[in-house]
Amino acid sequence: DGGITQSPKYLFRKEGQNVTLSCEQNLNHDAMYWYRQDPGQGLRLIYYSQIVNDFQKGDIAEGYSVSREKKESFPLTVTSAQKNPTAFYLCASSIGDRVAQKAFFGQGTRLTVV
C-alpha cells in the first residue's frame, strides 16, 4: 500500500536535547511538508521541500532543521533552540508544484519535552 509514515507516534525528550522525527513516503511525490499543530489550533508550516536537495522555510522554521537527501524521506530535527517544542507534528506529501493536487498526511508524532 502506498502512503506516508511518521515515526514514532509518541516521543519524549528531555529539555535541551535535539530530536529527529521521521517521515517516509512511497507515493513518488516530489513535495513534502512539515507542520506543527498545537491544541485547538490549526496547522502551521515549519518547512517544505519541492524537490530533493532543496527545501524552504515556512512560517515557524526557527529552532527546526530538515534535510531532503532522498525523495522518499524528509526528517525533521527539533533542536534545543526551539523554545516550545511540545506539540503534534504532521508530515505531508503531494505530487509537487507542477500541478495542484491534494496533500496526503501521516498520522503524526506527538512530541513531549520534559
Place this chain on the structure above:
Amino acid sequence: GESVGLHLPTLSVQEGDNSIINCAYSNSASDYFIWYKQESGKGPQFIIDIRSNMDKRQGQRVTVLLNKTVKHLSLQIAATQPGDSAVYFCADLVTGNQFYFGTGTSLTVIP
C-alpha cells in the same frame, strides 16, 4: 502567513441534519482548495477538493462551494452522522507554493 480563516470555531448539529462549515481566504491567486477532516490524535484526511475554475463539486454526502467574488469556501455535509464529528480544515494552494490551512472548525454531532 495564513491566507485562510474560518467563521466559527465550533459547530453542533443534530444527527441527520445538514452541516455547513465556512471558510474565507484572502489570496486571490489561490487556485486550488481542499477540505480535510481530522479526528482526535490522527492526521488530517482528505475529504474533497475544488479548483478555482469551478464553483461547486460534489462527493459522497459532501459538497464544496466556491465563491471567488467574495473569496469564500464552504463544506456542506448531508445527513450528518456521529462519525462526522471531527475538526474540519480548509486549505488553499497557489500552484508552485505551499498549502496554507485555516484554524479549523470542530463539528459535534448530537445523537
